[in-house]
Amino acid sequence: MSLIEYLAPYDFSPLTVLSFMLVLGFYGVGLLRMPEEDRPGSVRIMVFVLGVLIAYGVMQTRFDYYSQYMFFVHRGQHLVLHHLGPILIALSNPLPVVRFWSRQISPGLKSRLRPLGWLYRFLQHPLIASVLFVGLIYFWLWPPIHFDAMLSRNLYWVMNWSMLIDGILFWWLIFDPRPPATTPSLGYGKRILLLALVAIPQMVLGAMIVFSRGMVYDVYEVCGRAWPMAPETDQLLGGMLTWIPPAMMSILGILIILRRAMREDGSFTSRSSQVGETT
Amino acid sequence: MSTSPFRRHTGTLSLLALILMTLVVSGCSGEEENWNGKDISGLMPGLEFELTDSQGSSVTAKQFDGKVRLLFFGFTSCPDICPTALQKLNQATEGLPSGLQDDVLTLFVSVDPERDSPERLAAYVRFFGSGIVGLTGKEPQLRELAKRYRTTFGYEEPDENGNYAVSHSSAVYVFDREGKARLLIRADLSPKEIRQDLIALARTDTE
Numbered sequence: 001m002s003l004i005e006y007l008a009p010y011d012f013s014p015l016t017v018l019s020f021m022l023v024l025g026f027y028g029v030g031l032l033r034m035p036e037e038d039r040p041g042s043v044r045i046m047v048f049v050l051g052v053l054i055a056y057g058v059m060q061t062r063f064d065y066y067s068q069y070m071f072f073v074h075r076g077q078h079l080v081l082h083h084l085g086p087i088l089i090a091l092s093n094p095l096p097v098v099r100f101w102s103r104q105i106s107p108g109l110k111s112r113l114r115p116l117g118w119l120y121r122f123l124q125h126p127l128i129a130s131v132l133f134v135g136l137i138y139f140w141l142w143p144p145i146h147f148d149a150m151l152s153r154n155l156y157w158v159m160n161w162s163m164l165i166d167g168i169l170f171w172w173l174i175f176d177p178r179p180p181a182t183t184p185s186l187g188y189g190k191r192i193l194l195l196a197l198v199a200i201p202q203m204v205l206g207a208m209i210v211f212s213r214g215m216v217y218d219v220y221e222v223c224g225r226a227w228p229m230a231p232e233t234d235q236l237l238g239g240m241l242t243w244i245p246p247a248m249m250s251i252l253g254i255l256i257i258l259r260r261a262m263r264e265d266g267s268f269t270s271r272s273s274q275v276g277e278t279t
Numbered sequence: 280m281s282t283s284p285f286r287r288h289t290g291t292l293s294l295l296a297l298i299l300m301t302l303v304v305s306g307c308s309g310e311e312e313n314w315n316g317k318d319i320s321g322l323m324p325g326l327e328f329e330l331t332d333s334q335g336s337s338v339t340a341k342q343f344d345g346k347v348r349l350l351f352f353g354f355t356s357c358p359d360i361c362p363t364a365l366q367k368l369n370q371a372t373e374g375l376p377s378g379l380q381d382d383v384l385t386l387f388v389s390v391d392p393e394r395d396s397p398e399r400l401a402a403y404v405r406f407f408g409s410g411i412v413g414l415t416g417k418e419p420q421l422r423e424l425a426k427r428y429r430t431t432f433g434y435e436e437p438d439e440n441g442n443y444a445v446s447h448s449s450a451v452y453v454f455d456r457e458g459k460a461r462l463l464i465r466a467d468l469s470p471k472e473i474r475q476d477l478i479a480l481a482r483t484d485t486e
Contacts, residue, residue, distance in 0.1 A: 011426070069431045151429055151463070152322035222465055223430040224352075224448040 001062075010065035013157060020056045024049070030097040038096045051088030054080050055164055068150065069226035071217050072237035078163050079241055082137070083249050086167035090175040091256075124173050126186060130194050133170040134201045136162055141205065141242070143216055150219045170198075174253055179264050188261040192254050199250035206243020210236055314479070315472035316453065316462035323452070323460035326350065328424050330388065333401035333413040340458060343412070346384045347481050349464075350452040352425065352432060354391035354445045355403040360466070361387075362407075364451065369408040370470035371477060379481045380410070382456075388424065389415040390432040391445050428452055428460075455480055 009017070027048065031039060040048075057063060058077045067077040105113070123129060140149060140159050149155040174195060176185040186194075209216060212235070221231055326340045326348060349368055353361035365387065372383050387404055389395040392415045395403075400413035415421070425431055430448035437443040453462035453476070461480060464473055 065431075068429065147317070148322055151319060153324075153429065155322070156429075218465075222448060222450040222463065224432055224446055226431060227433055228435070228444070228446050 006062040008062070009060040010062055010068070011153070013060065016056075016059055016157070016161075020052065020060075023052060026101060027052075027094065027097055030100045034096060034100040038100070040093065040096055044092045047088050048092035048094055051085045051092060054088070055085035058085075059160055059164075066226050068156070069220060069224065070229070071220050071234045072241055073226075074150075075238040075241035077160070078137075078140075079245055081160060081163040082133075082167040083171075083246055085164065086171040087175070087249065087253070089168060090171040093175075093177045095177060123169055126173070126190055126194055129170050129173050130198050132166055134198050136166050137202060137242075138205060141209075146217060147219045150223065171253075174257070181264065188257050191257050195250045195253045195257070199247045202246045202250075203243055206239050206241075206246070209239030209242055211239075314462055315468055315476050316464040319452075319460050319463045323429070324427060325460060326454040326458040327427070328388075328414075328416075328420075330414040330416040330420060330424070331397065333397045333404060335397040338414065343384055343386070344458060345456050346382050347456060347477060348454045348458075349383070349385045350388065350428070350454065351385065352388050352390050352430060352447045354389050354447070355395050355399055356391065356442070357445070357447075360447075360449055364449070364466065365404075365407040365411065367468075367470050367473065368451065369411070371473035372410050373408065374470070374474050375477065375481075379478060382481050383410060383477055385411040387411055387413050388421070389413065390421050390425065390447055391434075392416065392418060392421065453477075453480065 031045065058067065058080045063073070063077065066073040068074070102110075123132065139145060140163070149159045173186055174191050178185040180187045215221060215231055215235070217235060217238070218231075220234060225234070328340050330338055332338045351361075351364060351368070353364070355361075365385070368385050372380065372385065375383060387400075387407075389400055395415055397413075397415070400415060404411040404413035416424075421432075425448075428448075430450070432445055432447040435444040435446075449466045451464040452460060453464060455461050462476055464476070
């Protein structure tokens, strides 16, 4: 197979391609048009584009074919859609671009979009966000649901998109660059707590898949694998991908938040105490 | 954030989320129609293909409309899965009530067109009874059909004698008389269980 065949989508989804093009397009145009001082640096731009591209890559290239016919590749796909891609996108802090575009929206349209804001705040409630984050993993891996999702093209797309959107929401809540001391973003302690909390059920689920004796996800057996591989091996690898990397990412996230908290620790309290001294 | 209205109702909200989740989960598995096979109604597109039959002439799915059809992917050099499955399907259809025997048709699609010539396919399906039609096509056609039913197949590297194994789906897709996808029969069902499903499907359709 040639390189082009590997890069071409296995199951072409115009809506998916269009969404990714719009995201990159709006990001690029926003970058060009925004005032120089707001513009993110080149590393941040690269991190954002990389996050978007790997999410696109697992959805609209040959990778998707292997994800449909191999359980462990499918777990890798969700690792990118629910963790890696959204983590990179959130860490790149696309907030200046979002702010730029929200300034372009007319006040009339803005008031009509207000329900979206309510929905966003509801979904970003820390408890709901974490229940949703873990719940979606459990939901789509629940054997009868998983079976249907792999058989139905529509359900398959709903599954992958829900993982990506929820991933972005959750990791944005965690890596929101606005300091909680001065903005309504979530406190660092709570962010760390959430990261630890969501890691545990993911580890339990991964371990359950790794140690289950029988065939839990037989849809790959029923529909034929992309290449001959023992079902037990496939399931073992998939379980490990559900177990280890997400736990590692939670720890990595905790470290990043801790570092941020330690940096800000001095700055805000000292400033307020200075203010206190001068008055 | 402490002024947020959501904060104050944390307990209620999380409960609501839980209830919602359970509703979604139960809603998806609620319908029980007591099939032995797996109900795939609404999950997969209707039967559609353009292939070559064992006489070498081109056929479409429409030509078999009005019958309950069992779609199975395989290849004639298949050592175990295909003979077992076809034998099982044959046992299931042989035992059908006499009025329904002509209403059920097995479509055996060979995904190994390289080796499975129409003649070879004809001899092969004849061996497994009368209600079977052997079909094959060019590889892109077969890939398209397999993709439509969310399955795949792959070829092993040939050995020194040119023999190679082909990986393919082990399931049988059942379509009703209108060509709608209805059931997925897994390899662990017995001929009797398959027959029950086929009778139920053939009968509900005539009513």
